[in-house]
Amino acid sequence: MRWLDPDEERAWRAYRRTVIAVQAATARDLAAIGLSEPDYEVLSTLSERPGHTSTLREQADKMRWSRSRLSRHASRMEERGLLRRAPDPADGRGCLLVLTDSGLDVLRDAAPRHLESVRRHFVDRLLPEDLRSIERIAQRLADVDG
Amino acid sequence: MRWLDPDEERAWRAYRRTVIAVQAATARDLAAIGLSEPDYEVLSTLSERPGHTSTLREQADKMRWSRSRLSRHASRMEERGLLRRAPDPADGRGCLLVLTDSGLDVLRDAAPRHLESVRRHFVDRLLPEDLRSIERIAQRLADVDG
DNA sequence: GGTAGGTTGATGACGTGTCAACGAAACCTG
DNA sequence: CAGGTTTCGTTGACACGTCATCAACCTACC
Numbered sequence: 296m297r298w299l300d301p302d303e304e305r306a307w308r309a310y311r312r313t314v315i316a317v318q319a320a321t322a323r324d325l326a327a328i329g330l331s332e333p334d335y336e337v338l339s340t341l342s343e344r345p346g347h348t349s350t351l352r353e354q355a356d357k358m359r360w361s362r363s364r365l366s367r368h369a370s371r372m373e374e375r376g377l378l379r380r381a382p383d384p385a386d387g388r389g390c391l392l393v394l395t396d397s398g399l400d401v402l403r404d405a406a407p408r409h410l411e412s413v414r415r416h417f418v419d420r421l422l423p424e425d426l427r428s429i430e431r432i433a434q435r436l437a438d439v440d441g
Numbered sequence: 442m443r444w445l446d447p448d449e450e451r452a453w454r455a456y457r458r459t460v461i462a463v464q465a466a467t468a469r470d471l472a473a474i475g476l477s478e479p480d481y482e483v484l485s486t487l488s489e490r491p492g493h494t495s496t497l498r499e500q501a502d503k504m505r506w507s508r509s510r511l512s513r514h515a516s517r518m519e520e521r522g523l524l525r526r527a528p529d530p531a532d533g534r535g536c537l538l539v540l541t542d543s544g545l546d547v548l549r550d551a552a553p554r555h556l557e558s559v560r561r562h563f564v565d566r567l568l569p570e571d572l573r574s575i576e577r578i579a580q581r582l583a584d585v586d587g
Numbered sequence: 588g589g590t591a592g593g594t595t596g597a598t599g600a601c602g603t604g605t606c607a608a609c610g611a612a613a614c615c616t617g
Numbered sequence: 618c619a620g621g622t623t624t625c626g627t628t629g630a631c632a633c634g635t636c637a638t639c640a641a642c643c644t645a646c647c
Binding site: 333350351352362363365366367370383386387389390 | 624625626627628
């Protein structure tokens with residue numbers, strides 16, 4: 296059994312601590328404006344589609360979510376008026392998710408605030424060399440199935 | 442509004458991608474031996490206590506979990522025989538969480554395999570300088586409320 | 588000894604997401 | 618054109634965790 300040596304242990308624990316802390320901080324800031332991170336993710340991704348519209352499958356693919364998860368979440372977002380469902384004329388089985396005007400307003404307000412949060416808790420705390428390190432490290436960890 | 446510049450955007454996205462990928466990979470490996478990450482966390486932390494025993498409050502504090510969360514999770518782990526609850530002789534309100542023999546066996550089997558997973562998906566893919574960078578970056582991001 | 592205030596752990600109700608199964612629709616083949 | 622297979626999105630059942638509330642207990646003070 297190859298236990299982690301002290302350097303490895305420290306790095307792993309530091310990584311874990313950081314992930315939890317950054318996630319909690321950015322989530323808290325979003326919650327303050329009435330959105331969860333999944334909410335923001337859906338709004339943001341959907342707003343980038345032509346006509347702010349997507350099939351549920353495409354949207355789920357893009358977000359790397361299951362269709363079941365998105366269907367559930369979309370139902371709740373629909374209840375809150377952030378998006379609406381429409382039949383897909385091209386495919387009777389499918390449905391289209393369309394950002395509502397309200398959803399767009401909410402996103403327009405949320406986007407700069409979320410970016411501020413990302414700056415406050417992540418970007419602005421790091422030096423350019425740190426950002427480069429993060430990309431380098433991400434590159435090495437990419438294809439984690441390898 | 443200060444949008445992220447290209448370097449910042451890439452680093453943030455790379456960070457987010459990496460966090461999701463590493464978490465998914467290590468969770469998948471644990472799931473293959475019948476444990477969730479919270480399961481492993483509880484077993485591991487409890488095993489470090491004298492007599493493999495802790496009050497729920499202490500255990501929750503140590504893990505940075507709410508007492509409610511731990512109570513719920515402990516109930517499910519108790520059902521699976523991984524731990525048991527006992528009255529706290531020192532405090533009638535409290536209860537003690539005690540690792541069972543079965544739980545200890547499961548952890549003994551899981552620990553090296555989890556460490557292998559952490560190696561495969563994280564540690565062994567990085568250079569010593571990467572590990573140092575991670576610690577440096579974690580240091581900068583620490584106290585994210587600041 | 589009695590009381591006020593705080594702590595402990597549990598739990599109902601609910602939000603969130605997974606799993607498996609389903610009905611409807613689309614596609615493909617003979 | 619019928620039958621089989623695949624795809625799409627939904628949904629029942631359940632796991633997980635949060636929030637708020639509660640009963641039981643502990644501690645400090647009078």
